Amino acid sequence: MLENIKEDIRMVKEKDPAARTTLEILLAYSGLHAVIFHRIAHWFYLRKFYLIARLISQFSRFLTGIEIHPGAKIGKGLLIDHGSGVVIGETAEIGDNCLIYQGVTLGGTGKEHGKRHPTLGNNVMVGSGARVLGPFKVGDNAKIAANAVVLEEVPENSTAVGVPARIVKREGQRVSNQDLDQVHIPDPVSQELCRQLVKIEELRKEIEKLKAEKKKLKKLN
Numbered sequence: 001m002l003e004n005i006k007e008d009i010r011m012v013k014e015k016d017p018a019a020r021t022t023l024e025i026l027l028a029y030s031g032l033h034a035v036i037f038h039r040i041a042h043w044f045y046l047r048k049f050y051l052i053a054r055l056i057s058q059f060s061r062f063l064t065g066i067e068i069h070p071g072a073k074i075g076k077g078l079l080i081d082h083g084s085g086v087v088i089g090e091t092a093e094i095g096d097n098c099l100i101y102q103g104v105t106l107g108g109t110g111k112e113h114g115k116r117h118p119t120l121g122n123n124v125m126v127g128s129g130a131r132v133l134g135p136f137k138v139g140d141n142a143k144i145a146a147n148a149v150v151l152e153e154v155p156e157n158s159t160a161v162g163v164p165a166r167i168v169k170r171e172g173q174r175v176s177n178q179d180l181d182q183v184h185i186p187d188p189v190s191q192e193l194c195r196q197l198v199k200i201e202e203l204r205k206e207i208e209k210l211k212a213e214k215k216k217l218k219k220l221n
Contacts, residue, residue, distance in 0.1 A: 034068060079100070091135070104132075164194045
């Protein structure tokens with residue numbers, strides 16, 4: 001765990017030009033705090049202390065605004081930059097040296113059982129506001145643009161943009177729209193459907209949150 005935390009700090013120093021000292025990073029970077037809390041919660045989760053793990057993750061969410069389920073598997077050197085609004089689901093897996101910006105969701109579509117969330121390979125970058133939804137893989141060295149909605153596998157060394165996301169660059173070469181099949185051609189109707197799915201998922205989470213708060217108030221009364 002300590003080795004992973006050292007790698008997390010190294011990643012901040014390497015990727016964030018605003019980072020000056022290790023002490024500053026330890027004291028002032030909420031993304032690092034969330035990852036450290038997660039590593040502790042995940043340790044308890046693996047040993048089936050599920051309640052303790054969830055309490056730690058919820059405390060982390062309260063402090064940082066970043067929600068990481070204790071069941072998620074995170075490799076070394078993860079940088080969550082800025083971080084507010086990041087959500088990482090229970091069966092999500094993140095490889096080594098990945099970079100995630102604020103507002104990112106690594107979520108499910110609400111239909112699957114078992115493996116429901118995406119797997120990110122090594123050295124993946126996910127731009128701010130992006131949604132990666134489903135139990136597929138994002139390959140090593142892939143980049144996902146800000147506000148993209150990714151609903152299917154992204155090959156390694158590729159760049160995905162748009163709603164729904166499509167591959168625009170692979171192995172450093174631009175992908176022509178004529179080379180894409182009909183599923184990957186931007187369609188205004190499917191784009192709007194994806195936006196609505198994302199909104200529905202956000203509203204569902206808000207409703208669950210309100211229900212939980214209502215139960216707490218009933219218990220207090």
